[in-house]
Amino acid sequence: MNCELEQRTPAFGLISGVAGTFSKDYTLKLFAQTCFNRFFEFEVKNAYDRGLMKLPIYLSVGQEHIPAAITSVFSDCLIFAQHRAHSVYLSFGGDPRQLIDELLGRPTGCARGMGGSASIHSPQIGMFGHSGLMGDQVPIAVGAALGSAKPVLTVMGDASAEEDYIYGALGFAVTKKLQVLFVCEDNDLSILTRTPVRRSWTLCGLAQGLGLPAVDITDDPWLIAHHVKQFSRQLPAVINIRTCRGLWHAGSGCDGPPEWNRFALIKETMKTLELEQDALAIESETERTVQNLWAEQLRKS
Amino acid sequence: MGRTVAEVIRETTRDHLTNHRGLFLGQCVTAVGWIGGTVPAMSEAEGIVELSLADVTNAGIAVGAALAGRRPIYTVRYQGFMWYNAAPIVNYAAKSKDVWGVPCPVFLRAIAMEGNGIGPVASASQHGLIMRMPGMPVCAPMSPGEWTEAWNWFMRHDDPLYVSEHRRSFAIDYEFHNSIEPEADITLFPISAARLNAVEAAHALRKEGILCNIQHLVWLKPFTVTDDMRHALSQTKLGLVIDSDFEIGGPSRSIAYDLMHQCGAPVFALGLEDRSAGVADALDNPTPTPERIVRVVRELVRSGRTVPAGATIE
Ligand SMILES: Cc1ncc(C[n+]2csc(CCOP(=O)(O)OP(=O)(O)O)c2C)c(N)n1
Ligand SMILES: [Mg+2]
Numbered sequence: 001m002n003c004e005l006e007q008r009t010p011a012f013g014l015i016s017g018v019a020g021t022f023s024k025d026y027t028l029k030l031f032a033q034t035c036f037n038r039f040f041e042f043e044v045k046n047a048y049d050r051g052l053m054k055l056p057i058y059l060s061v062g063q064e065h066i067p068a069a070i071t072s073v074f075s076d077c078l079i080f081a082q083h084r085a086h087s088v089y090l091s092f093g094g095d096p097r098q099l100i101d102e103l104l105g106r107p108t109g110c111a112r113g114m115g116g117s118a119s120i121h122s123p124q125i126g127m128f129g130h131s132g133l134m135g136d137q138v139p140i141a142v143g144a145a146l147g148s149a150k151p152v153l154t155v156m157g158d159a160s161a162e163e164d165y166i167y168g169a170l171g172f173a174v175t176k177k178l179q180v181l182f183v184c185e186d187n188d189l190s191i192l193t194r195t196p197v198r199r200s201w202t203l204c205g206l207a208q209g210l211g212l213p214a215v216d217i218t219d220d221p222w223l224i225a226h227h228v229k230q231f232s233r234q235l236p237a238v239i240n241i242r243t244c245r246g247l248w249h250a251g252s253g254c255d256g257p258p259e260w261n262r263f264a265l266i267k268e269t270m271k272t273l274e275l276e277q278d279a280l281a282i283e284s285e286t287e288r289t290v291q292n293l294w295a296e297q298l299r300k301s
Numbered sequence: 302m303g304r305t306v307a308e309v310i311r312e313t314t315r316d317h318l319t320n321h322r323g324l325f326l327g328q329c330v331t332a333v334g335w336i337g338g339t340v341p342a343m344s345e346a347e348g349i350v351e352l353s354l355a356d357v358t359n360a361g362i363a364v365g366a367a368l369a370g371r372r373p374i375y376t377v378r379y380q381g382f383m384w385y386n387a388a389p390i391v392n393y394a395a396k397s398k399d400v401w402g403v404p405c406p407v408f409l410r411a412i413a414m415e416g417n418g419i420g421p422v423a424s425a426s427q428h429g430l431i432m433r434m435p436g437m438p439v440c441a442p443m444s445p446g447e448w449t450e451a452w453n454w455f456m457r458h459d460d461p462l463y464v465s466e467h468r469r470s471f472a473i474d475y476e477f478h479n480s481i482e483p484e485a486d487i488t489l490f491p492i493s494a495a496r497l498n499a500v501e502a503a504h505a506l507r508k509e510g511i512l513c514n515i516q517h518l519v520w521l522k523p524f525t526v527t528d529d530m531r532h533a534l535s536q537t538k539l540g541l542v543i544d545s546d547f548e549i550g551g552p553s554r555s556i557a558y559d560l561m562h563q564c565g566a567p568v569f570a571l572g573l574e575d576r577s578a579g580v581a582d583a584l585d586n587p588t589p590t591p592e593r594i595v596r597v598v599r600e601l602v603r604s605g606r607t608v609p610a611g612a613t614i615e
Contacts, residue, residue, distance in 0.1 A: 111400060112402070114399065114400040115400055115401065119400060119401075121401045121403070123403065128403065129397075129400060131393045131400075132392075133392050136361055136388070136389055139358040139359075139389065140361045140365040140368065140393060141365060142362055143362035143365020143367075143368070143369070144365035144368050144369045145365070146365065146366055147324060147368070147371040147373070148369035148370070164357065165355065165357040165358040165361060167355070167358075168353060168357065168358025168359070169358050169362075171353060175353070176350075
């Protein structure tokens with residue numbers, strides 16, 4: 001396995017034909033969730049650009065398919081994510097209306113307006129809020145795995161992975177054989193600082209050094225699902241996913257096209273699976289659904 | 302003879318693990334002295350979890366276990382280690398209920414230790430570190446009854462609780478009593494190990510004809526000025542809060558401020574000096590000793606009513 005930091009391509013670690021190993025129904029569902037997450041984020045951006053939100057927002061555009069892929073094969077778990085977690089919340093079944101309300105600072109929001117974009121949660125789906133301190137969800141997730149009989153998912157970023165307590169958390173999880181899936185959404189950015197500027201080591205290298213199974217892969221959703229499924233039988237394990245943040249760290253601006261456009265690539269793959277028409281229908285249908293949902297929620301005062 | 306604080310902690314822990322799905326988390330627990338005899342000799346399968354030396358991680362693990370409903374007892378063997386451990390506690394456990402409505406009850410036993418050449422290494426009490434952040438009550442029990450009261454509070458509530466313990470309390474098998482004397486010259490409000498020293502100092506002062514009221518402080522946050530405190534202060538019109546934590550920016554000054562404003566009498570503060578402790582006896586920076594308390598009280602009683610309220614004494 002290659003652990004080099006600069007391995008950033010849309011095909012890094014790709015297994016040829018992996019998408020074809022999943023059923024048609026599976027793929028359509030995965031795509032529908034991806035579209036839901038993506039269009040939801042576009043609606044957040046719209047509302048934000050119209051001045052309806054007075055808080056920092058952390059959009060997952062470009063990374064929206066990652067939690068959709070994870071939940072498709074690993075869902076009955078406790079969830080500890082960090083600030084860029086709208087798509088995590090939505091993929092695992094969080095109520096979109098409550099998230100909209102949270103972003104609008106309403107008392108009916110999922111954190112009653114206390115958390116905002118960065119600290120969303122949902123007891124109904126077993127998702128715990130984030131404190132805003134990068135990476136602190138990771139040892140907390142490990143403690144939750146220790147204390148509960150449930151598998152636990154924790155999602156961090158490539159920068160959070162550098163927090164010193166991540167090492168301790170990985171080490172404790174492997175020592176006590178805890179059921180934790182550690183996922184790193186590696187967009188190669190800590191705000192605007194690239195990973196190689198910050199460190200010379202990789203999370204997978206660290207994890208493997210500690211004795212955890214780990215893979216470093218690109219963000220193809222079928223590839224992610226493939227590995228998550230395998231790892232779910234041998235937890236704890238680490239997946240580092242090379243991905244591209246589409247918009248600014250906080251806010252809705254854009255610094256130009258991403259290194260690769262995964263959403264377009266997903267549709268390419270669906271074409272090869274002869275699901276192009278289904279994909280088009282799902283895309284437009286989901287866009288409409290999400291827009292209606294937002295319009296309806298915005299009308300409420 | 303009653304049970305000691307150590308015995309009470311050990312048996313309460315055993316019951317928590319045996320009957321309430323509780324967990325006990327700490328470093329180097331199951332060896333040496335089992336943390337001063339406060340930990341029951343139970344196995345990991347029974348709920349005693351040995352943690353690695355990753356202090357920040359460990360506090361996070363305790364937070365996670367609390368979120369999972371296990372009401373962990375998390376033990377920090379030297380209270381000075383709180384500077385590492387505090388982050389997940391104050392930023393998550395203490396906020397969780399306010400921000401998300403999700404309780405995160407961790408019983409944090411932070412153990413102060415001093416003397417024996419421990420010097421600058423993580424010694425002293427650090428309850429002030431936690432007191433300044435919202436969301437977590439702070440107490441400093443020294444007797445079996447007080448520790449039990451803290452535990453019962455924890456089990457009745459769903460908040461995290463910071464329990465500032467002191468090694469000197471472990472052998473204590475009696476309860477403390479507040480005293481108010483009609484002719485008293487000063488009211489002392491000692492905290493943690495300072496309570497033992499204050500009692501000793503009061504005996505010595507009595508021989509010189511200086512009488513002290515003593516109002517022992519156990520619950521530091523929220524801090525409530527009781528009727529007895531008010532009554533004692535209205536009589537002596539002079540008070541001194543004595544703490545085993547640092548004085549500047551510390552609990553002694555903060556509590557003195559509350560007392561002063563609510564009772565209208567000057568109340569002074571005495572805590573650790575603003576310097577690093579050294580290993581050699583003469584360089585240590587311990588809880589105000591009986592001798593130091595005697596000196597300060599003598600000075601205050603002599604000139605206290607003319608010293609501006611809140612001024613640094615000594
Ligand atoms: C303990 C801590 N240190 C620093 C920050 C400031 N900060 C907020 S987000 C961020 C970058 C996080 O990057 P990453 O974990 O890769 O997630 P991404 O934003 O790329 O999704 C930083 C440095 C913080 N919030 N908490
Ligand atoms: Mg990043």
